[in-house]
Amino acid sequence: MSSESSKKRKPKVIRSDGAPAEGKRNRSDTEQEGKYYSEEAEVDLRDPGRDYELYKYTCQELQRLMAEIQDLKSRGGKDVAVEIEDRKIQSCVHFMTLKKLNRLAHIRLKKGRDQTHEAKQKVDAYHLQLQNLLYEVMHLQKEITKCLEFKSKHEEIDLVSLEEFYKEAPPDISKVEVTMGDPHQQTLARLDWELEQRKRLAEKYRECLSNKEKILKEIEVKKEYLSSLQPRLNSIMQASLPVQEYLFMPFDQAHKQYETARHLPPPLYVLFVQATAYGQACDKTLSVAIEGSVDEAKALFKPPEDSQDDESDSDAEEEQTTKRRRPTLGVQLDDKRKEMLKRHPLSVMLDLRCKDDSVLHLTFYYLMNLNIMTVKAKVTTATELVTPISAGDLLSPDSVLSCLYPGDHGKKTPNPANQYQFDKVGILTLRDYVLDLGHPYLWVQKLGGLHFPKEQPQHTVITDHSLSASHMETTMKLLKTRVQSRLALHKQFASLEHGIVPVTSDCQYLFPAKVVSRLVKWVTIAHEDYTELHFTKDIMEAGLAGDTNLYYMALVERGTAKLQAAVVLNPGYSSIPPIFQLCLNWKGEKTNNNDDNIRAMESEVNVCYKELCGHWPGHQLLTNQLQRLCVLLDVYLETESHDDSVEGPKEFPQEKMCLRLLRGPSRMKPFKYNHPQGFFSHR
Amino acid sequence: MERTMPQAVPLGQMEVFQALQRLHMIIFSQNVSPCGKFLAAGNNYGQIAIFSLSAALSSEAKEESKKPMVTFQAHDGPVYSMVSTDRHLLSAGDGEVKAWLWAEILKKGCKELWRRQPPYRTSLEVPEINALLLVPKENSLILAGGDCQLHTMDLETGTFTRALWGHTDYIHCLALRERSPEVLSGGEDGAVRLWDLRTAKEVQTIEVYKHEECSRPHNGRWIGCLATDSDWMVCGGGPALTLWHLRSSTPTTVFPMRAPQKHVTFYQDLVLTAAGNSCRVDVFTNLGYRAFSLSF
Numbered sequence: 001m002s003s004e005s006s007k008k009r010k011p012k013v014i015r016s017d018g019a020p021a022e023g024k025r026n027r028s029d030t031e032q033e034g035k036y037y038s039e040e041a042e043v044d045l046r047d048p049g050r051d052y053e054l055y056k057y058t059c060q061e062l063q064r065l066m067a068e069i070q071d072l073k074s075r076g077g078k079d080v081a082v083e084i085e086d087r088k089i090q091s092c093v094h095f096m097t098l099k100k101l102n103r104l105a106h107i108r109l110k111k112g113r114d115q116t117h118e119a120k121q122k123v124d125a126y127h128l129q130l131q132n133l134l135y136e137v138m139h140l141q142k143e144i145t146k147c148l149e150f151k152s153k154h155e156e157i158d159l160v161s162l163e164e165f166y167k168e169a170p171p172d173i174s175k176v177e178v179t180m181g182d183p184h185q186q187t188l189a190r191l192d193w194e195l196e197q198r199k200r201l202a203e204k205y206r207e208c209l210s211n212k213e214k215i216l217k218e219i220e221v222k223k224e225y226l227s228s229l230q231p232r233l234n235s236i237m238q239a240s241l242p243v244q245e246y247l248f249m250p251f252d253q254a255h256k257q258y259e260t261a262r263h264l265p266p267p268l269y270v271l272f273v274q275a276t277a278y279g280q281a282c283d284k285t286l287s288v289a290i291e292g293s294v295d296e297a298k299a300l301f302k303p304p305e306d307s308q309d310d311e312s313d314s315d316a317e318e319e320q321t322t323k324r325r326r327p328t329l330g331v332q333l334d335d336k337r338k339e340m341l342k343r344h345p346l347s348v349m350l351d352l353r354c355k356d357d358s359v360l361h362l363t364f365y366y367l368m369n370l371n372i373m374t375v376k377a378k379v380t381t382a383t384e385l386v387t388p389i390s391a392g393d394l395l396s397p398d399s400v401l402s403c404l405y406p407g408d409h410g411k412k413t414p415n416p417a418n419q420y421q422f423d424k425v426g427i428l429t430l431r432d433y434v435l436d437l438g439h440p441y442l443w444v445q446k447l448g449g450l451h452f453p454k455e456q457p458q459h460t461v462i463t464d465h466s467l468s469a470s471h472m473e474t475t476m477k478l479l480k481t482r483v484q485s486r487l488a489l490h491k492q493f494a495s496l497e498h499g500i501v502p503v504t505s506d507c508q509y510l511f512p513a514k515v516v517s518r519l520v521k522w523v524t525i526a527h528e529d530y531t532e533l534h535f536t537k538d539i540m541e542a543g544l545a546g547d548t549n550l551y552y553m554a555l556v557e558r559g560t561a562k563l564q565a566a567v568v569l570n571p572g573y574s575s576i577p578p579i580f581q582l583c584l585n586w587k588g589e590k591t592n593n594n595d596d597n598i599r600a601m602e603s604e605v606n607v608c609y610k611e612l613c614g615h616w617p618g619h620q621l622l623t624n625q626l627q628r629l630c631v632l633l634d635v636y637l638e639t640e641s642h643d644d645s646v647e648g649p650k651e652f653p654q655e656k657m658c659l660r661l662l663r664g665p666s667r668m669k670p671f672k673y674n675h676p677q678g679f680f681s682h683r
Numbered sequence: 684m685e686r687t688m689p690q691a692v693p694l695g696q697m698e699v700f701q702a703l704q705r706l707h708m709i710i711f712s713q714n715v716s717p718c719g720k721f722l723a724a725g726n727n728y729g730q731i732a733i734f735s736l737s738a739a740l741s742s743e744a745k746e747e748s749k750k751p752m753v754t755f756q757a758h759d760g761p762v763y764s765m766v767s768t769d770r771h772l773l774s775a776g777d778g779e780v781k782a783w784l785w786a787e788i789l790k791k792g793c794k795e796l797w798r799r800q801p802p803y804r805t806s807l808e809v810p811e812i813n814a815l816l817l818v819p820k821e822n823s824l825i826l827a828g829g830d831c832q833l834h835t836m837d838l839e840t841g842t843f844t845r846a847l848w849g850h851t852d853y854i855h856c857l858a859l860r861e862r863s864p865e866v867l868s869g870g871e872d873g874a875v876r877l878w879d880l881r882t883a884k885e886v887q888t889i890e891v892y893k894h895e896e897c898s899r900p901h902n903g904r905w906i907g908c909l910a911t912d913s914d915w916m917v918c919g920g921g922p923a924l925t926l927w928h929l930r931s932s933t934p935t936t937v938f939p940m941r942a943p944q945k946h947v948t949f950y951q952d953l954v955l956t957a958a959g960n961s962c963r964v965d966v967f968t969n970l971g972y973r974a975f976s977l978s979f
Contacts, residue, residue: 406695542702575696579703596709603707607700641903659808662871663829665711665763665855665945667905681808683760 043107051101058097065091159190169193260290263297265344265366266463267373267448272348274447274468283476285353291363296345300368336425340369341433352479357382360483364448365438370418373448374438377401379483390524391493393550394486398435402548403571404478409548410439415452446471481617485574488619496522496554501627507614509675510624512656517563517630517637521555525566535583535591536566544568544579554626556633559651561586563633567622574618577609578625586637596666601632604671608683632671635680639669656680704728714765714772716785721752723772723788725762730754731774733788753789757781763828766815768838771796773824778809780826780836801826801834801843816857818880820864827854827868833878847878849885855920858909860929867911873904875918877929889932891918897925897937908947919944 065087072080173192178185244251261272272288279286344366352360358381365374379395393399402409411431430440445452449463495502499519530536530551539545550569555562564583570576582598584590592599605625612628614620637652639661657679658670670680709727722734732751739748760777772783781795803810810829817824827833831854833847852871859866865886866878877887891897892904899922907920916927924938
């Protein structure tokens, strides 16, 4: 306690001790109020080194005192207490000093820190300033570069070149004196000029726009005027129809035809175009027309999606109905067949008029799924024809056009791809349907531009106009010759059935005046009957008697001699001659197998037919051949050498004038007739 | 033998005409070339076709080898007879005889070397030449045919030296009797006449039809074929095929054949004969019976 109190007192004492120091400090802090004791100020005055020394000394003293105290305490005694007390007081004083020194050290530290802090703060402030300045410098530099890089908009404008500017600009804008020296002024002037020009052009543009509007309006007006013209023209056309008919120039009709023609399928279209062209250019007797329903044709071209949907719907329906009704497989197949053989609703009709006013009507159809064309033919004559029995097949629609070109019998489909289609629906051959659908002759396909090459079967066959054109003329001519030859035969058959061989006057020179043998029978026979005959084997083996030919049997008689002649008539009559095979019944049966003379007679008629053709086109061939046959029979019978062993006169006295009866190693009779001398000789 | 009918091929006008021609063709004459490789055939249209025998008979023969190598129009009328010398082919038909070189005959557009026409009496109709006969010793050619005469032509000069007449109807065939030398001719008049070439006279006449053993009146009396072996002669036609002994002019054997014979030859001791209307070649020994027949 007493130490404490001494400590308490010490500070006061020290305060007072420090008065002179204080006084000095007061002098330095005259600004301050002199009454306050500032230890801080004292610190400034004291030397830290001396304080340190003081500290060391004080510590030593303390240690010494402590040691003395200890000694005293250990010695003990009464004096000791006073000395201890004394020393205690001294130690207390030393403690005081230490405390002060501690305070001073702290104060110094604090001051030092404060100073450092201040300095640091200053430095920081400078640093900041520096940074600010640097930043500003950078900023300014950037601004400067920006300014330097600044491009004014005016530089983007493509100004006219200087020379042009000076040439074109009016002087009050160009201000030559000013601008020449000063680029800034120059640029300004140029910009001015640019502005002027642009204003002017903008004016012009507005003017043009307004012009354009005006013109558009005019165009509209005219269009309306024209569109109102169309109905008026139509009415004029209608009105002119009677005039057209009067003048025989059916433009309107032709126009309508062309309209309909647009709906034709490609092969029929090709045929139509080529036939019309040919008719107009070369052959006035040919007329072309289109028949059938255009609406149905248009209906065929419905969009496929609809039809497919319909199909699938109808298929579903069909399935349901089949489950209910169970129709027979045959009916289903039948429907499929009908579908496959469907014809296009439009057809082309060609009418060929021949010299004697008989007309060949040809109707051409197109089978859509099979991609082939067929034709139906009909022959009408100016006068009603009485058909002789044997001429039944001559003009029948089924066979009148058979083999127009060799081998073209029209019973098989020319498109090889059809066979696969047929297999699906069970059609064996088109032959069964030919009567209904028409014949698919090869020339019909060619006229429609369809070509089915055998060597390279193609997936799609495209119609070809040139193919049609190249075949048109020949085919038309062949058709005409065919009709005319058939009609000629028709007439001739009528006469032949009555036993008269109609020889025209210009062919009379081929035969002698008197012909005794007569034709007594002329009938038509079937192909099978012909093949059964015993004397026709040679012709069969030579392949000349196919089932496309027509077969007839003629019977020539004289006295007891009967000559049977089997005739093969090729559809290509009269360019291909009829072929005769003979069988003579007189004193035994003689055919070409056992009698060379019969063979010679056949040769006279078959091989030497060219003399018998008569004038072109040779329709007299058959009748001349028959007449010659009668003459040959005459010669044969009359020149038969008399058999001396048999009694009685010759049945046929020789009336024909012959130079020699027999000639050559084969001992032939004289079958060749010589005109005008009228005798018979050998070839 | 059943034959299947061929498919009817589409025939144009040309093909039909050619088929008809072939159907009515008669081949009248044929001859083998001196080298033996070729066969010439003449038909009734006057054409001569040359076939290559070596190709057709070889083991690799195809259809084409059996077709003619060349065909040309030789005469206006039928080619009734052909003979061959060692270098020439002689063909005769309607009144003319033409010669062709065998060496040239295969070339296209072959032309005849020469053509001769014997002097005929009538001018109205040109008589045919039915038979040609070569007489090698004289180097001459004998022609006989429609004018009932035998003409002899010298092959070197081409002149007609002799005309032998005596037949009353046209002559069918000729045969040479080497030893004498004599020519035998058979004709439509039914007589076989023998002619001596040196004297140009008829030496012997055999009227075949007058002999009962061989005459067949229903066939006629004509002699179509002749062959001679110097002592013996075979002839036939209207009358039956008969073997005659020439010296005595008597028929010794009558061969029993129905059809009139068209061709006959002696071959060593056998007689080969073919009738035109059947498919058989009959072989007889001269004892009179038929040994066998070759048939098509």
